[in-house]
Amino acid sequence: MSVCGCSFHGMEVDKMDENDWKYHGEGNKSLVVSHVQLSRVLRLLKYPAEDSENPPQTAEQAFRQIQNIVDFSSNVMSNLLGEKFIHSGEVVKLPLEFVRQLSIKIQHQRPAWRCDKVMDIYSGCALCLPNLTSPALHQPTHTPPLCIEIKPKCGFLPSPKHVSKDIKTKVCRFCMHQHYKVANGKWKRRSLYCPLDLFSGNRQRMHFAVRHLVEEPQNNFKIFKGGQCIYSSKEGSDDSPDLNCLLHHLRPYFMYGNNRINSHMTSKAVLSDFIQVLVNALLSGGGGDGGGLTDRRGESRSFCEASLFNKERIRHGSQGLPSDSVLFRILQTQMLDTLDIEGLFPLYRRVEQHLQDFPKERSRLQIDGPYNEAFLEKLQKCSSEDDGSVEYAAAKVHQYRVAMTAKDCSIMVALVPSAEEEDDDEGQRRLRDFRPPAFSCSVSILDLDPKPFESIPRQLRLDQKIVSCYLRTGGALPKGSLPPLPGIFSAAEREECTLLFHPM
Ligand SMILES: O=P(O)(O)O[C@@H]1[C@@H](OP(=O)(O)O)[C@H](OP(=O)(O)O)[C@H](O)[C@H](OP(=O)(O)O)[C@H]1OP(=O)(O)O
Numbered sequence: 001m002s003v004c005g006c007s008f009h010g011m012e013v014d015k016m017d018e019n020d021w022k023y024h025g026e027g028n029k030s031l032v033v034s035h036v037q038l039s040r041v042l043r044l045l046k047y048p049a050e051d052s053e054n055p056p057q058t059a060e061q062a063f064r065q066i067q068n069i070v071d072f073s074s075n076v077m078s079n080l081l082g083e084k085f086i087h088s089g090e091v092v093k094l095p096l097e098f099v100r101q102l103s104i105k106i107q108h109q110r111p112a113w114r115c116d117k118v119m120d121i122y123s124g125c126a127l128c129l130p131n132l133t134s135p136a137l138h139q140p141t142h143t144p145p146l147c148i149e150i151k152p153k154c155g156f157l158p159s160p161k162h163v164s165k166d167i168k169t170k171v172c173r174f175c176m177h178q179h180y181k182v183a184n185g186k187w188k189r190r191s192l193y194c195p196l197d198l199f200s201g202n203r204q205r206m207h208f209a210v211r212h213l214v215e216e217p218q219n220n221f222k223i224f225k226g227g228q229c230i231y232s233s234k235e236g237s238d239d240s241p242d243l244n245c246l247l248h249h250l251r252p253y254f255m256y257g258n259n260r261i262n263s264h265m266t267s268k269a270v271l272s273d274f275i276q277v278l279v280n281a282l283l284s285g286g287g288g289d290g291g292g293l294t295d296r297r298g299e300s301r302s303f304c305e306a307s308l309f310n311k312e313r314i315r316h317g318s319q320g321l322p323s324d325s326v327l328f329r330i331l332q333t334q335m336l337d338t339l340d341i342e343g344l345f346p347l348y349r350r351v352e353q354h355l356q357d358f359p360k361e362r363s364r365l366q367i368d369g370p371y372n373e374a375f376l377e378k379l380q381k382c383s384s385e386d387d388g389s390v391e392y393a394a395a396k397v398h399q400y401r402v403a404m405t406a407k408d409c410s411i412m413v414a415l416v417p418s419a420e421e422e423d424d425d426e427g428q429r430r431l432r433d434f435r436p437p438a439f440s441c442s443v444s445i446l447d448l449d450p451k452p453f454e455s456i457p458r459q460l461r462l463d464q465k466i467v468s469c470y471l472r473t474g475g476a477l478p479k480g481s482l483p484p485l486p487g488i489f490s491a492a493e494r495e496e497c498t499l500l501f502h503p504m
């Protein structure tokens with residue numbers, strides 16, 4: 001921990017100046033500001049706006065909450081997902097005046113739909129992390145890195161053993177949830193992205209999935225260039241994000257690809273090369289065996305009937321995800337949810353009842369942490385048979401909560417153009433014209449916060465609402481809720497599910 005009077009990453013805490021920081025982004029429970037020069041961000045907690053006068057927790061509790069996030073990330077999630085992808089950060093204690101000024105400074109940049117919550121200006125606690133959208137490794141004089149943030153969501157179908165509605169074994173949670181979100185006005189248009197395609201390990205399906213993320217990013221897809229967000233969905237807006245503007249940004253990075261027509265790359269080709277590079281990064285593992293593995297989902301649990309991808313069109317078989325890839329690790333962790341919320345809920349109730357009878361057991365069962373090796377061991381060594389004990393039930397709840405975190409995390413892929421690619425020699429360039437662009441890439445996982453024990457009943461209610469909405473509407477949506485077809489994706493392409501796919 002760093003406190004007033006100390007320094008962290010070259011910043012003297014007592015001399016913190018809000019003008020050195022700018023608004024970077026936010027989610028449902030935290031707000032992120034980035035340093036204007038250093039590659040660091042501060043992640044601050046948010047509270048419901050009605051609590052703004054009266055913070056819901058003390059400074060010590062806020063500190064503990066952030067320390068829990070660090071411990072959960074470094075002792076639990078890092079072990080399951082792979083250390084190389086994780087940056088757990090450190091808790092810092094900031095001067096209250098700095099935090100207050102910062103909150104005023106950034107307020108007008110916050111999206112209106114997120115303003116039902118306010119930034120915590122009372123505790124002075126924050127999480128300091130590397131800025132993953134502006135990696136320190138790149139040289140400022142060179143072309144800025146492109147960073148792509150993907151919130152992939154759940155990549156498998158639950159087992160039929162535990163679910164009461166057959167539809168849950170056919171259509172994935174994300175695709176059903178899209179109908180519910182559009183029906184409730186959270187988004188104007190439905191995303192045609194399907195996580196099961198992204199997690200398939202099959203390049204065609206992955207390409208198809210990313211294309212739909214580009215088309216309708218919602219909160220699942222953002223692109224940053226040199227630390228600035230250049231492409232995302234504008235929440236509450238009727239407009240689609242500006243694809244032409246994105247292409248304008250991307251074109252210089254893909255000038256030397258293999259799709260040039262008379263020295264000019266078509267927009268399609270730029271986008272296709274971009275997606276191909278991104279898919280490669282998602283499949284890369286940074287060492288390890290890299291071999292395709294048959295995943296534990298099995299054929300029937302890895303295809304979603306709502307996906308528009310046409311199975312018949314798979315040209316290169318189903319490769320499976322390399323075991324050292326970020327997607328494989330996330331999927332394995334998501335699959336710690338073996339019972340589905342419906343099978344888990346009775347076990348949650350068993351723990352809840354036990355805690356009502358013996359409140360002091362909360363600490364022994366590590367319901368709110370500490371998130372240490374013992375916690376990890378509990379969930380990893382959980383027996384496969386229910387012996388009726390509260391320990392078994394608590395271990396399954398721990399597993400479920402870890403899986404929830406993995407279903408809600410985001411991946412950041414940083415693409416740094418290779419120095420060689422930037423050299424401007426015409427002869428060299430001609431030689432390179434027919435091979436794909438080179439980038440060095442690094443892959444990280446963010447937002448690995450523990451999900452509270454108390455969030456489980458809400459999960460069950462939401463699951464029921466999503467399924468009944470889907471069954472009620474029969475998967476039908478109000479007119480106009482499908483994404484428009486931007487010029488770059490022709491109607492024929494969508495219908496036939498033809499892909500802009502170029503084997504490496
Ligand atoms: O329940 P879900 O699947 O809708 O996920 C929630 C996310 O909604 P999404 O569907 O991704 O738009 C939601 O994201 P948004 O606020 O919609 O951007 C949060 O990530 C939420 O997590 P938490 O409660 O803030 O810890 C997420 O809640 P958890 O279920 O992970 O607790």
Ligand SMILES: Nc1ncnc2c1ncn2[C@@H]1O[C@H](COP(=O)(O)OP(=O)(O)OP(=O)(O)O)[C@@H](O)[C@H]1O
Pocket residue numbers: 024025026027028029030031032041043129130131132133149222408410446447449
């Ligand atoms: N280390 C980081 N470097 C760069 N950008 C970051 C970093 N951490 C978070 N961000 C940005 O800030 C946004 C919000 O952060 P985060 O997803 O952690 O918030 P959250 O409130 O936990 O989200 P959720 O809605 O999923 O609960 C992210 O989508 C990402 O764009």
